[in-house]
Amino acid sequence: MIDDEPTSEESTNEEPAKEKPFRRRQRYRGTHPRNFNEKYKELSSSPDPETIAKLIGAGKTPAGQHRPILVAETLEFLAPQSGERGADVTFGHGGHSEMLLTGLQPGGQLLALDVDALQLPLTEERLRGLGFGTDTLIVRRCNFAGLAGMLPQVGWYDGVDFVLADLGLSSMQIDNPARGFSYKYDGPLDMRMNPERGLSAQDWLRRCRFDKLVRVLIDGSDEPLAEQIAAVIVELSSKERINTTGQLRLAIESALPEDITDAGRRSTFARVFQAIRIAVNEEFSALDTFLRRLPDCLLPGGRVAILSFHSGEDRRVKHHFRDGFRSGVYREISPDVIRPTGQEIRDNSRSASAKMRWAIRS
């Protein structure tokens, strides 16, 4: 998911509810709050339901939550049945999992995977709180590239009846400045979906050579100013002068032509941040490995649905399904890409770039 949509930040400038003087929102210096904790009143342990409802009504995502995308379309295709076994390999906030688990009852089981070591326990706690016990919901921190290896570890040797992958970032990741994913908030330049592993974006950039960064910017976001931007970033990073999202944003800005529009500037920030994030998390290679092993993970007749938010991801999914159909691995594939309705995009602006494809194992 690209992080250039309106966010909760833009939705916190409402007046406080008059009947509730003790729950007034905090006043900030300037027009916008600068600190994540003060910014997100809806993030509190007892968020005001009115605030949450207002945000959702305005098509925004409350902080600390993620609104699942293409839910009806996903459920219609995956159609979980009682007693089946399924895998949600991008657990996130558990929105899709919750619906799938409901369809799997009684007697079905869901294996939920995510790489995010920070978010995973919170989502597991949320779903356990909804009554999904360990007999029904199995949660593992695992890259979906390792799904084929994880299935036998949980005793599922033959594969699963369905797999769901909802690629990209969750809103909890995008909206938290401490995670360093968004150009909109100043914070440490981390960008790791699992901050316990691998290099942060700051360290990754310090080791990155000019040619490689140009390639990353082109492959990850078709950046037209890849060379100019890469030259500035590589120079400043080598002097250890890009340590925060704000500093990366300034570096990008200094490479842009003076007559660029505000919208053009914001799109460039979003593209460059996205491309670096994809590289830091090795997202394309994880998807390639996942797709290569996917047929081994599905029982005969098994269903798979994949939601993507980036042309590089969608291209990989499309080619994998098309080639698998031609070779007989899949007996049926989605004839066209499935997109959110205009209503869903109005209700949740973050769904705008979503594309869903599906396939059925022979």
Ligand SMILES: C[S@@+](CC[C@H](N)C(=O)[O-])C[C@H]1O[C@@H](n2cnc3c(N)ncnc32)[C@H](O)[C@@H]1O
């Ligand atoms: C768009 S969110 C999923 C939201 C989820 N469907 C929901 O309803 O809340 C994508 C999630 O996938 C996770 N993720 C991304 N790449 C992954 C990978 N290679 N392996 C496992 N999880 C991954 C992210 O950490 C994030 O939590």
